[in-house]
Amino acid sequence: NAGVTQTPKFRVLKTGQSMTLLCAQDMNHEYMYWYRQDPGMGLRLIHYSVGEGTTAKGEVPDGYNVSRLKKQNFLLGLESAAPSQTSVYFCASSYSPFTEAFFGQGTRLTVV
Amino acid sequence: GESVGLHLPTLSVQEGDNSIINCAYSNSASDYFIWYKQESGKGPQFIIDIRSNMDKRQGQRVTVLLNKTVKHLSLQIAATQPGDSAVYFCAESYNQGGKLIFGQGTELSVKP
Numbered sequence: 027n028a029g030v031t032q033t034p035k036f037r038v039l040k041t042g043q044s045m046t047l048l049c050a051q052d053m054n055h056e057y058m059y060w061y062r063q064d065p066g067m068g069l070r071l072i073h074y075s076v077g078e079g080t081t082a083k084g085e086v087p088d089g090y091n092v093s094r095l096k097k098q099n100f101l102l103g104l105e106s107a108a109p110s111q112t113s114v115y116f117c118a119s120s121y122s123p124f125t126e127a128f129f130g131q132g133t134r135l136t137v138v
Numbered sequence: 139g140e141s142v143g144l145h146l147p148t149l150s151v152q153e154g155d156n157s158i159i160n161c162a163y164s165n166s167a168s169d170y171f172i173w174y175k176q177e178s179g180k181g182p183q184f185i186i187d188i189r190s191n192m193d194k195r196q197g198q199r200v201t202v203l204l205n206k207t208v209k210h211l212s213l214q215i216a217a218t219q220p221g222d223s224a225v226y227f228c229a230e231s232y233n234q235g236g237k238l239i240f241g242q243g244t245e246l247s248v249k250p
Contacts, residue, residue, distance in 0.1 A: 030181075059238055066146050068227055069182070069240040076236040084237065116181055120238070123231045124170045124189065127238055129181030 028052055032117050032130035039107040039137045047102040047133050049117030057120045058100035059084075059127065060092060062113040069116060075100055107137045146225060150247045157215040159244045161228035166209060168230035173202060173213045176225045176243070185213070185226075215246075223248045 033048045049058065056077045061069040061084075071084030073092040081092045089111060091103045100119075104111060114134050120127040151157050163171065169190040174182035188195045188202045188211075195202050201214040211228050228241040 057236060057238075061240070068242045071237060071239060074237060082236065085239070118181075118238070123236055123238070126172060126184040126187060127229075129183070131181050132179075 030117055030119055030128050030130040032115075032133050034133060035131065036134050037136070039104075039135065041107060041109060041137060043107050044103070044105050045107065045135075046104075047115055047117075047135075049100045049102070049119075049130060051098055051100075051119040051128070053119060053121070053128065054097070055119035055121050055128075056097075057122065057127070058094065059118045059120075060090070060100065060102045061116045061118065062086065062111075063116060063132075064113050072102065072115075107135075109137045111135065112137045146243050146245045148245045148247060150249065151218050153218060153220060153248055153250050155218055157213075157218045157222070157246060157248075159213045159215075159226050159246065161211040161213075161241045161244075163209050163211055163228065163230045163241065164239070165230060165232060166206075168232045170231045171202070171204060171211050172229045172231075172238075173200075173211075174227045174229060174240075175222075176227065178224075182227060218246075218248050220248045220250055222246060 030051045059074045060072040075094040078097040117130045118127040172187040173185040176182045186197045199216045203212045225243045227243040231238045
């Protein structure tokens with residue numbers, strides 16, 4: 027099994043551009059999460075989903091949108107990228123709130 | 139240790155010693171806790187978890203202790219090895235919300 031796969035792994039955007047990060051999981055998990063991690067800091071929750079067709083705001087949702095049209099995919103969108111969104115983005119999935127979350131390898135995004 | 143600015147708390151131990159990493163969690167309603175290990179350039183990996191109806195759980199070389207009275211979690215690593223060098227994060231979750239929230243993290247450095 028591939029587990030959690032993030033696409034792309036690296037991206038450079040210009041300020042104002044838009045992009046979508048894709049997270050795919052093949053474990054039939056209900057819960058999916060998007061985090062950002064800045065240097066020397068922990069992971070901050072952007073948005074999450076508790077099942078297909080649902081999304082909810084996390085700790086730092088501003089400037090991001092998400093969609094969960096299919097159970098296995100969770101998309102993170104940046105409509106108008108800003109330098110403050112330069113970060114490493116991690117996607118994770120879990121079966122329930124009481125089971126471990128599995129993480130992807132991350133997407134390194136630079137906004138110039 | 140206390141965090142200052144963007145610097146992670148750091149714990150430095152000698153190979154073979156026991157390590158104790160501490161975490162203060164924020165939500166008294168949290169009922170599931172996880173410790174993750176993150177190596178440089180990789181996504182977090184599950185180490186051990188504990189439910190709120192327990193105060194101790196043991197794994198291979200690792201033990202997690204939970205003190206709900208003071209909202210404190212600790213990870214004990216026995217006979218620490220150089221391969222244990224990484225950043226360690228605690229995370230909390232509660233059934234009613236579905237969020238998985240991470241603490242700041244502690245960098246463990248093991249000296250041979």
